Amino acid sequence: MSSTAHIAAIGTAVPAQDIHAAFIEWARARLPDGRAVRIFDRMAGRAAIAHRWSVLPLGAQGGSPVDPDGFYAKSVLPGTAERMRLYAQAAPELSIAAIEALRAQVALEGITHLVVASCTGFIAPGIDQIIAARIGLAPSVERLLVGFMGCYAAVAALRSARHIVRSDADARVLVVCVELSTLHLQDNPALEPLLAMLQFGDGAAAALVTAEPAGFALDHPFATTLPDSAALIRWDITDQGFAMHLSGEVPARIAAGLSDPVFAAAATGGRPRLEIDGWAVHAGGRSILDAVEHSLGLPADALDASRAVLSEYGNMSSATLMFVLARMLDGPPVTNGVALAFGPGLAAEGFGFRSVA
Template sequence: MPSTAHITAIGTAVPDHDIHHAFIDWARARLPESRSAKIFDRMAGRAGIGHRWSVLPIGDDGGSPVDAGGFYARNLLPGTAERMQLYARFAPALSLAAIDALRAQVPLDGITHLVVASCTGFVAPGIDQIVAARLGLDPSVERLLVGFMGCYAAVAALRSARHIVRSDPDARVLVICVELSTLHLQDTPALEPLLAMLQFGDGAAAALVTAEPHGLALGQPFATTLPDSAELIRWDITDSGFAMHLSGEVPARIAAGLSDPTFAAAATGGRAPSDIDGWAVHAGGRSILDAVETSLALPADALAASRGVLADNGNMSSATLMFVLARLLAGPPIREGVALAFGPGLAAEGFGFRSAA
């Protein structure tokens, strides 16, 4: 029988520059109509987000990236090339900070495989090669880079690690998710994209996946797609960064999908919600968490870990789910868990998990 793969531990890291409230002030000033500004203020107040962190340096006057002297304090925002230069500098550094947090929990000797997920930048040699070199990993370490999948990329990364361990019980897989969403600020007077940008922050997470029976045992992965929804979540690569399109229809479409027993079963790996005592739902936004909670008739505290990550960090794209799993790892044992994330497609991907025996 194949070995059971386990997430032994997870380390997380965020930058030390909180940009959430500075962004709110900046975004409000771009809305030309008082009605739009009032809607934005109401949605910002209801977002359930207290902090979002950025790798962008503090401005010359000590302010945020949108203040005088900051990265975005110019009439024409930086081009994609300039943003990618910062990605190449900061993504490896934040990844290594998450690895340091992981190393404080478990030894990281004997790494055989490295899986890295990221959708907010491109660089070659890749983040996987840069991190491997800085860690001094053996050149024989097998590497996999999962790129541009969006918020459910953590599922793909952990799923790949599970496959590796099940085929090679001696494998020790280092999994990294790193996202620098704040590199992609767009100057727009439109309400919907400003509300989308309101959600996103920077963060990195690193996990060790092995056959050792510690932490969370990874179960069967699953995936499904909502029909006629491909345009609801989209990244467009432009000359001034990556433009996120996150439709306001997304929460309602997720709610409608989860109200369909067939889709709900596919989005939970066939598990009945009442049988699940551990929920790791990607914190894509308060309204998305509300849609999952209401549609599946979950207890009020079922998504506490996800809401806590959203409040403290915002949506960090692929890294977010790892932050949620880290909170569950630190909590009571889980008999039957489900990890679930939504992203471009509109797809739902996830896997079952439980606490190791």
């Protein structure tokens, strides 16, 4: 008989350097004219982001990555190889910081499976192997690396952990999401890519998923895709890092999709909206959260956890949803919750969850 899987706890970590203000100054200087600057300033002011954190080192004089002595100081930005070398060093370190934050809440002995999600870097041996070795996991631990799925990869990682626990009630699954989006700054003077880059920061989260009744019980997962939307969110691997394409059409397409009862039912796992008392929505941007809130007719405070994460950290790709769930674990009990994330496809993926008494 299948077991119910539970998120016992979630630990989170971000780097020490806040790069949000420095990026805004850098981006404004690259815009071609005053009109573009005014639009950028208006959108930056409406973004509802106060901080974004980066693993990039301080410059020799203590400045930000875009200062004259920083990582992005040269007229030609670093190549992909240099960015991946930094990923190989910083991604495991940030992941382990999140794992230690998790360890402060729950015991992590006896881990049987490790699931790692990341779309902002590649290395072999994989980041999963590096993390496993550094935290002393047994060589027999089964590993799964979820790569390049983007913002909804946390859903895929937690869904996989749920499947593992439901097939083996003794499984203890460590789930890690780590993203270093600031490694992929692009020197593109166009307004849309600069606004896309304005959203992203670095972060890591770690969760323990077991059959033991604690935290959030994980209910049925769900997934769906908006038709004719594949080009709206895209990562292109270039000689100078990964170039993010995030179309300004995304919020409107999400809003239109969620206004369709068939798509809305698929994107919420078929749960009646009036019965849902906990919404963990990936904080992909203020306009995306607004689209979800307005299209589904949610109360004004329904997405407070998502908006708080967006303000404090920006969009950390796959790690973001875990940050929202971590905040909700510390909040009021949830009887019938929905976790929802959007990403390349344009796909919507999620799962139901509920607090364990």
